[in-house]
Amino acid sequence: LIVQGIAYINNTLFERVSIFIDEDSGKIIDIKVGYNIQASDKVIDVTKNRYRILPGFIDLHVHLRDLAYSYKEDYYTGTGAAAKGGIVLVCDMPNTKPPTNTLDNLKLKVNKARSKALVDYGLYYGSPKDTRELKYVTNHIVGFKFYPEDIFTYFDKNVFGEVANKAANNDLLLVFHAEDPRLFNQRAPPGLERTDIAEYSAIDNIINITRNLLRHKVKIHITHISSAKSLQLLLKTKKQYYNEFEVTWDVTPHHILLDNTMYRINAGLYKVYPTLKTRYDNMRLYLALLNNEVDAITTDHAPHSLNEKMRPYNEACPGYPGLETVVSLLLTMVNKDLLSLESVVRYYSYNPARILNLKGLYGVISKGAYASLTIVDLKAEWKVKAEDFVSKAKYSPFEGWSLQGKPYLTMVRGKIVFHDNMLYGELRGWGKNVRELAKTKS
Numbered sequence: 001l002i003v004q005g006i007a008y009i010n011n012t013l014f015e016r017v018s019i020f021i022d023e024d025s026g027k028i029i030d031i032k033v034g035y036n037i038q039a040s041d042k043v044i045d046v047t048k049n050r051y052r053i054l055p056g057f058i059d060l061h062v063h064l065r066d067l068a069y070s071y072k073e074d075y076y077t078g079t080g081a082a083a084k085g086g087i088v089l090v091c092d093m094p095n096t097k098p099p100t101n102t103l104d105n106l107k108l109k110v111n112k113a114r115s116k117a118l119v120d121y122g123l124y125y126g127s128p129k130d131t132r133e134l135k136y137v138t139n140h141i142v143g144f145k146f147y148p149e150d151i152f153t154y155f156d157k158n159v160f161g162e163v164a165n166k167a168a169n170n171d172l173l174l175v176f177h178a179e180d181p182r183l184f185n186q187r188a189p190p191g192l193e194r195t196d197i198a199e200y201s202a203i204d205n206i207i208n209i210t211r212n213l214l215r216h217k218v219k220i221h222i223t224h225i226s227s228a229k230s231l232q233l234l235l236k237t238k239k240q241y242y243n244e245f246e247v248t249w250d251v252t253p254h255h256i257l258l259d260n261t262m263y264r265i266n267a268g269l270y271k272v273y274p275t276l277k278t279r280y281d282n283m284r285l286y287l288a289l290l291n292n293e294v295d296a297i298t299t300d301h302a303p304h305s306l307n308e309k310m311r312p313y314n315e316a317c318p319g320y321p322g323l324e325t326v327v328s329l330l331l332t333m334v335n336k337d338l339l340s341l342e343s344v345v346r347y348y349s350y351n352p353a354r355i356l357n358l359k360g361l362y363g364v365i366s367k368g369a370y371a372s373l374t375i376v377d378l379k380a381e382w383k384v385k386a387e388d389f390v391s392k393a394k395y396s397p398f399e400g401w402s403l404q405g406k407p408y409l410t411m412v413r414g415k416i417v418f419h420d421n422m423l424y425g426e427l428r429g430w431g432k433n434v435r436e437l438a439k440t441k442s
């Protein structure tokens with residue numbers, strides 16, 4: 001199989017590239033400049049100037065739900081939304097029902113995902129109920145996720161040291177949702193129940209806990225930072241402690257593009273945690289993208305039923321689906337000269353692969369890497385219409401937005417899972433657990 005067109009290789013756009021793919025291993029076996037094909041070759045021709053062949057996008061933070069929450073989303077609709085959105089690998093959060101914090105519960109998810117996924121996925125484990133189970137768990141997960149409640153209760157028990165140790169020895173990520181529950185104020189108006197101070201305080205605590213407990217190199221990742229204050233603290237931390245531990249962080253499109261005035265329009269619909277902050281915070285985080293002051297972009301794809309969103313603020317579920325809008329939102333910024341295509345690839349493909357220790361396999365177009373590619377059409381224009389989402393969550397904070405740039409083809413390890421507005425649903429089950437894939441070295 002050969003893909004030919006304008007491709008993004010080693011931080012550079014190359015025109016007239018032929019990418020040779022071995023369909024058995026799903027890997028790239030050769031890359032040549034020029035279009036020299038044999039009559040017998042199977043070719044995907046995207047040589048028109050509007051297309052770009054990119055390393056497949058990777059999302060470090062999504063909620064695919066399933067199990068008792070399958071009415072919100074399941075592994076097929078969630079990874080289908082990813083495929084349509086141009087994303088080849090998604091990392092799935094543990095706050096499900098039942099929660100992914102025991103071996104038995106993890107097995108439920110491992111099996112469900114195996115039979116339904118269309119794109120590759122990683123699974124996170126929550127705060128473990130029993131650390132003795134961890135040795136059976138590590139081969140199936142990409143990391144641990146800690147929620148605000150965990151940080152200020154669970155951590156005191158010193159179990160965190162054990163988890164962190166396991167993580168460090170098994171190349172697993174420690175991901176934190178940073179908002180300090182001690183500073184929440186449920187009586188405040190929409191959005192102000194959790195402020196930037198709460199986020200700042202949580203990050204400060206996480207850093208102190210990490211420093212006190214760890215003598216070895218460990219990686220922590222703060223997900224979906226939403227404020228200028230938090231960014232400042234993380235930049236300072238990175239400088240100060242770079243030889244003690246590695247800290248990375250990500251931002252979401254909604255924390256860059258939406259501010260807290262949206263709550264006046266429809267508070268329940270825009271409800272999300274961390275909360276939307278000020279226009280100033282939006283702009284500071286956007287500036288961070290320009291300055292290479294963040295490591296990754298994530299969606300925090302958090303689907304709920306429409307009925308769970310159309311409620312008064314205090315009763316509405318927090319979060320939005322993001323997988324089917326993220327790439328177009330970013331490409332629209334590229335088309336407006338507000339962002340480079342290079343940085344989109346860095347934050348949503350190359351860096352996430354590096355953070356997951358999958359460098360060389362994902363996040364690059366190179367010999368030996370998986371042929372997991374996203375081909376985008378830079379010119380396609382469309383209007384967000386959540387009704388048409390593959391995701392079960394038929395609402396969007398970006399409803400009605402006019403976007404330019406769209407995923408055109410998504411390939412996962414040599415197989416097309418989405419092409420020209422068509423989802424290849426018959427490939428359900430093709431998506432693999434990246435951790436298990438890495439173990440079965442080909």
Ligand code: DOR
Nearest residue numbers: 063272273274302318319
């Ligand atoms: O907005 C959010 N939605 N924030 C969270 O912390 C959880 C998530 C969800 O699972 O719906």
Ligand code: ZN
Nearest residue numbers: 061093300302
């Ligand atoms: Zn989340």
